[in-house]
Structure formats: C-alpha cells, structure tokens
Amino acid sequence: MILQAAIGLAVLAGAGWGALAFWFQPPLGRRARAVPPAAWLALAAAALAGLARGSFLLAGLFGVLLLALLAWWRLSVRPSNERQWMPEVARQTHGSVDGGIVTLHNVRNFDWRSRTDYGERWETRVYDLSRLASVDLALSYWGRPAIAHAMVSFGFDDGQYLVFSVEIRRKLNDTFSEIGGFFRQYELAVLASTEEDSLRVRTNVRGEDGYLYRVRMPEGAARELLLSYVATANRLVRKPRFYNSLTANCATIVYRLADQVVPGLPMDYRLLLSGYLPEYLYSLGALQGADNPQAYRRAGNYTERARATRDASQYSRNIRLGVPGVTARPPDGTAGLLRQVQPPIR
Known part of the structure; x- marks a missing residue:
C-alpha cells in the first residue's frame, strides 16, 4: 500500500511537470499545442487507475516515458541567441x-x-x-x-x-x-x-x-x-x-x-x-x-x-x-x- 502511494505521488508529479513542459515547449508546434499535454495526462490517469487496481504495468511504462521526456528536455530544448527577438x-x-x-x-x-x-x-x-x-x-x-x-x-x-x-x-x-x-x-x-x-x-x-x-x-x-x-x-x-x-x-x-x-x-x-x-x-x-x-x-x-x-x-x-x-x-x-x-x- 505504501509502495503504491509513493508511486502514485511520483506519477502525479511527473504528470504535472510533463504536461507543463509540453505546453511551454510544444514538440508539435503551437497549432497542436494542446495535444501532447492532453495525451500525457491521459497516460498518467491510466497509470493511476492501474495502480488503484494493483497493476504496476502502466505506471512502469509511464516511468520509462518520463525518462525519455527528461532526456528530450535536456538534449533538445537548448538556449539560443538566434531567434526573432522583441x-x-x-x-x-x-x-x-x-x-x-x-x-x-x-x-x-x-x-x-x-x-x-x-x-x-x-x-x-x-x-x-x-x-x-x-x-x-x-x-x-x-x-x-x-x-x-x-x-x-x-x-x-x-x-x-x-x-x-x-x-x-x-x-x-x-x-x-x-x-x-x-x-x-x-x-x-x-x-x-x-x-x-x-x-x-x-x-x-x-x-x-x-x-x-x-x-x-x-x-x-x-x-x-x-x-x-x-x-x-x-x-x-x-x-x-x-x-x-x-x-x-x-x-x-x-x-x-x-x-x-x-x-x-x-x-x-x-x-x-x-x-x-x-x-x-x-x-x-x-x-x-x-x-x-x-x-x-x-x-x-x-x-x-x-x-x-x-x-x-x-x-x-x-x-x-x-x-x-x-x-x-x-x-x-x-x-x-x-x-x-x-x-x-x-
């Protein structure tokens, strides 16, 4: 029970951070800005539902994808001096x-x-x-x-x-x-x-x-x-x-x-x-x-x-x-x- 609660809290934290990361750095462009956060939150909800039933499968998948998201964040979202500035x-x-x-x-x-x-x-x-x-x-x-x-x-x-x-x-x-x-x-x-x-x-x-x-x-x-x-x-x-x-x-x-x-x-x-x-x-x-x-x-x-x-x-x-x-x-x-x-x- 304690393990499930701890994993659930980690999923919630990852869900919130990931949704905001996708919102402010939209990988599909601004026209489809809402799609990645929505999909991410849906996956987190499914993982939490699985945990409630005693299944760790979707929570494990969510963890793997969170690691991939962190790698993308670190390697791909880079600062630049070459943009169209105010x-x-x-x-x-x-x-x-x-x-x-x-x-x-x-x-x-x-x-x-x-x-x-x-x-x-x-x-x-x-x-x-x-x-x-x-x-x-x-x-x-x-x-x-x-x-x-x-x-x-x-x-x-x-x-x-x-x-x-x-x-x-x-x-x-x-x-x-x-x-x-x-x-x-x-x-x-x-x-x-x-x-x-x-x-x-x-x-x-x-x-x-x-x-x-x-x-x-x-x-x-x-x-x-x-x-x-x-x-x-x-x-x-x-x-x-x-x-x-x-x-x-x-x-x-x-x-x-x-x-x-x-x-x-x-x-x-x-x-x-x-x-x-x-x-x-x-x-x-x-x-x-x-x-x-x-x-x-x-x-x-x-x-x-x-x-x-x-x-x-x-x-x-x-x-x-x-x-x-x-x-x-x-x-x-x-x-x-x-x-x-x-x-x-x-």
Whole structure:
C-alpha cells in the first residue's frame, strides 16, 4: 500500500511537470499545442487507475516515458541567441576592459513615447572606472508587493548613470508567464542602458512604481561589481542561457554577482521575493541615510517625481531628490562618460 502511494505521488508529479513542459515547449508546434499535454495526462490517469487496481504495468511504462521526456528536455530544448527577438532585447550588451576603461557595446538608450512607439538607439559608450562614485538599487513594482524587477545603477561623478538589468529575452509575440519562466520559455540577457531608458520606461510609460536605494559597498566593490556584470554579459553572448523564475532571475543574478565581490553574503528568502530586497539590504547594513526600511521606502519612492519630469535629461537628478544617502550632484556633464564612440543607431 505504501509502495503504491509513493508511486502514485511520483506519477502525479511527473504528470504535472510533463504536461507543463509540453505546453511551454510544444514538440508539435503551437497549432497542436494542446495535444501532447492532453495525451500525457491521459497516460498518467491510466497509470493511476492501474495502480488503484494493483497493476504496476502502466505506471512502469509511464516511468520509462518520463525518462525519455527528461532526456528530450535536456538534449533538445537548448538556449539560443538566434531567434526573432522583441526590438528592446534584439541586441546583447557586451564589452571590453583596458585598465580602468570599460567599452560597452549595445547600450540601450531608447526614446520611449509609449509601449509601442519609441525611437531605437543602440550605442557604444566608454566609461572611466576611476570616476565611479555610487551604486543604487532600483526596484520597479507592477502590482504585487513581493515581486519587483531589480536593476543596479552605477553613478559617475559627473551625474551620468549606467544601468545593468537582468532581462528575459522575449521573442516576437511572446507574452510573459511566471510559470513559463520555469520551463525554458525565455533566454536570459544582461542589458546595459541609460536611466532615461530602462527606469523611465517603467514609471512614465508602463505605469510601474519605482524605488531607489543608495547601497553602501566596501572600497573597490562597486568597480568589481560593474566588471562582473560586463563579464556575465560577455558570457551570455558566447554561451546563451535560459532565464529561470527561481534560479536565474534579476534578484538571484544580482546576489551571485555581489557574492563574487563580497563573499559569504547570507542566503535569504528575500532574494526570491525581490520586492523585499530593501529589508535584506538593511539587515546587512548596506543602506544608509535613514533609520529603518520603512523610512527608506517612503523617501526612495520616486514614482511621482519621475512622472512629473518631462525633460528626460533631468530624470536621473529628479528621481534622487530626497533619497536617503544621496548627495547633490551636477545635473549633467561628460567626465564619467568619456565618449560615445558611434552615432545612435535608429
């Protein structure tokens, strides 16, 4: 009886995983998308019915087919950089380092007018790491307090900012699915951009709520974190990887990069529930300028300041007004950004 129950639970688990795997990676194409999951669930139901009668034959067959499915999943469902991508993730950031100078290619600097109306600009930019002055964590919320998109913005001493964001690379006509993120539906990208692009599109175009936190780091750690982002982006260009909602998302990648810089960071459930990252950082003593996480949240909420800013060149300055730990900076300049190597590509 115990053996039958254990096998039954294994069949149920295999049925659920296999049906979802077939749904999100349809082997017969999208027009016949429902056929493999339906057939798989029918086989699992027959196996469970056989177990109820004391027969292990169909359960054994189901087990063999599950092993075959796992082999297909491992060998055939592979990540790729060669797909028809959405325009905003059509290119991959990559870079090179020469001493203290970082050259980044495909820095996104779109001019967003609406979700579907925008001017495309992919730029090559060169940054002087000796002018790196700050690290900010930007969180963007779209509904649920536990879930936010995490971005890291590196500030230079002239008021220029460079954002790194771990993104899903959506294909044309893709819609986002958190469950699909467990089933290899999307590739992973590390995208560099300007704040006028990646932060502004979320508050001013998509209607999300933005929060900014000045992060205190050991000496030299900000530089190493930026270089870790560049190295990760370069690896993804050479060897694509799938996004995973649990193990390879915006918050877990930030943690892994930061752990390379400051080894031994404690694991925490708030790395999965990224909306609570400020409380995690506060517990580590990485936030400065306010007495508790609630005070950081209140002062760090830049949504209204962002939406009131019509001039994109003033966006970075305005969203930092009153943010704990942020000192005043010149609103613009060219010292940190050494040069833009090529004209914007439109």
